[in-house]
Amino acid sequence: MNWTLGRMLLAGALLLPGLAEAGEAQAGEAQGGEAVAPLPEAALDVAAQLRAQALAGSGAWEVVESLTTEVGPRMAGTEADARAVAWAVEKFGGFGFDRVYSEPVRFPVWRRGHERAEVLSPFPQPLHLAALGRSVGTGGQPLEAEVVEFATLADLEAAPEGSLLGRIAYVSHRMERFRDGSGYGAAVAARGKGASVAARHGAVAFLLRSIGTDSDRFPHTGMTRYEDDVRQIPAAALSNPDADLLSNMLRRGEPVKLRLDIDVGMGAEYESANVIAEIRGRERPDEIILLGSHLDSWDLGTGAIDNAAGVAITVRAAALIAALPQRPRRTIRVVAFANEEQGLIGGRAYADAHGERIAEHVVGVESDFGAGRIYAFATSEPPPQAQRVLEQIAQALAPLGIDYMPGKGGPGPDLIPIAQRGMPWAWLAQDGTDYFDYHHTHNDTLDKVEAAALDQNVAAYAVFAWLMAESDVVLHRPDKSGESPGR
Numbered sequence: 256m257n258w259t260l261g262r263m264l265l266a267g268a269l270l271l272p273g274l275a276e277a278g279e280a281q282a283g284e285a286q287g288g289e290a291v292a293p294l295p296e297a298a299l300d301v302a303a304q305l306r307a308q309a310l311a312g313s314g315a316w317e318v319v320e321s322l323t324t325e326v327g328p329r330m331a332g333t334e335a336d337a338r339a340v341a342w343a344v345e346k347f348g349g350f351g352f353d354r355v356y357s358e359p360v361r362f363p364v365w366r367r368g369h370e371r372a373e374v375l376s377p378f379p380q381p382l383h384l385a386a387l388g389r390s391v392g393t394g395g396q397p398l399e400a401e402v403v404e405f406a407t408l409a410d411l412e413a414a415p416e417g418s419l420l421g422r423i424a425y426v427s428h429r430m431e432r433f434r435d436g437s438g439y440g441a442a443v444a445a446r447g448k449g450a451s452v453a454a455r456h457g458a459v460a461f462l463l464r465s466i467g468t469d470s471d472r473f474p475h476t477g478m479t480r481y482e483d484d485v486r487q488i489p490a491a492a493l494s495n496p497d498a499d500l501l502s503n504m505l506r507r508g509e510p511v512k513l514r515l516d517i518d519v520g521m522g523a524e525y526e527s528a529n530v531i532a533e534i535r536g537r538e539r540p541d542e543i544i545l546l547g548s549h550l551d552s553w554d555l556g557t558g559a560i561d562n563a564a565g566v567a568i569t570v571r572a573a574a575l576i577a578a579l580p581q582r583p584r585r586t587i588r589v590v591a592f593a594n595e596e597q598g599l600i601g602g603r604a605y606a607d608a609h610g611e612r613i614a615e616h617v618v619g620v621e622s623d624f625g626a627g628r629i630y631a632f633a634t635s636e637p638p639p640q641a642q643r644v645l646e647q648i649a650q651a652l653a654p655l656g657i658d659y660m661p662g663k664g665g666p667g668p669d670l671i672p673i674a675q676r677g678m679p680w681a682w683l684a685q686d687g688t689d690y691f692d693y694h695h696t697h698n699d700t701l702d703k704v705e706a707a708a709l710d711q712n713v714a715a716y717a718v719f720a721w722l723m724a725e726s727d728v729v730l731h732r733p734d735k736s737g738e739s740p741g742r
């Protein structure tokens with residue numbers, strides 16, 4: 256996922272039950288209005304040393320190689336989910352942390368059996384598609400119906416009442432490519448809501464053009480959500496070339512009839528785990544710098560960019576700090592969240608489990624945007640007296656080609672439920688130009704990951720985590736929406 260979507264979710268599209276009061280004293284008051292002491296030279300020297308060490312070879316690529324080779328696809332609730340948790344506990348255990356442990360995360364399993372699609376008429380041929388996560392199937396037998404195309408989700412929403420009775424609704428909107436991935440937020444609403452909107456209009460199934468920027472014949476899966484009061488209809492994504500093909504047929508003006516045979520659905524409850532590794536702070540162990548990523552993936556690729564890369568970047572950054580002769584002043588906590596893909600379930604479980612102790616979290620930062628280089632840094636609203644230290648951190652990141660962009664960014668996806676309870680966040684923005692070529696497809700594999708780019712990421716996370724842990728900086732706590740005051 257990415258931060259644009261994060262902000263959308265924060266804006267209220269995703270409402271979390273049982274939000275706790277974020278009634279902590281604001282950071283400015285906590286710091287008594289006095290300037291935060293600047294970071295001492297010695298701390299900045301260690302940051303430079305960590306940066307050089309990471310760039311010389313951080314070991315992150317080896318972690319991605321290990322997870323994708325030894326576990327592979329690890330969709331939440333599959334047998335590989337359990338193997339991924341065991342892998343993480345063992346792998347993290349070898350990196351010199353003071354403590355490695357796991358916390359339970361429960362959710363109902365979604366199962367993918369098979370999905371087949373073909374054009375019956377007027378030009379019979381197969382189509383490549385993938386069911387969307389949490390979709391229902393076609394009920395044990397193929398479904399045959401005519402397709403109606405809509406250019407956008409808004410057009411589908413505007414369709415006359417009952418106009419789709421017995422038909423398949425198809426949204427052909429194409430995602431646009433941007434460095435910051437901002438095309439995703441605009442396109443992905445159709446994946447989340449399209450099936451519900453189509454069902455309200457009487458449709459028997461929902462198809463969409465994959466939320467992806469590639470021209471490969473690989474469909475992009477991802478989560479869909481049914482509104483509470485709608486009939487649940489099958490939902491699937493066509494690869495970009497297959498979407499072109501279907502649109503070309505429809506443009507000829509004759510009815511196009513499809514057969515869909517989709518065997519997927521919900522199963523029993525499952526217990527997975529958030530896997531956590533910690534370096535205990537030498538002076539303020541109860542003040543936590545949280546580095547997040549997610550351990551689960553979709554089932555199609557091996558989840559190299561989404562999100563073995565994030566696991567590797569965060570755990571190797573912390574491992575470099577764990578190998579220093581001295582502990583940081585504050586605690587550094589790495590969390591590999593369970594089941595991000597099907598609704599931020601690990602992030603919600605963490606927010607619930609740590610409800611009263613969210614105030615101990617100084618800041619959270621997440622790596623969940625692939626394996627590209629980091630180009631920007633920002634945090635949630637800092638009080639003015641913390642500005643000097645944040646500028647020092649920005650200066651320590653600058654040699655990595657990272658610009659300070661205050662006022663930009665947002666929390667990573669797993670951090671949203673925690674930010675909504677008041678955890679401040681930081682943003683280390685990765686170049687996502689090609690992220691959505693591979694995201695959630697069979698093509699999300701190790702060959703897309705460049706070791707030197709991962710090393711640059713590890714350098715940035717290590718520098719940031721170390722300097723925040725050495726500092727006295729307290730950021731403003733976001734409100735219930737997760738947004739910082741003054742933004």
Ligand code: ZN
Binds near residue numbers: 256561596695
């Ligand atoms: Zn994902």
Ligand code: ZN
Binds near residue numbers: 562595623624
């Ligand atoms: Zn992800």
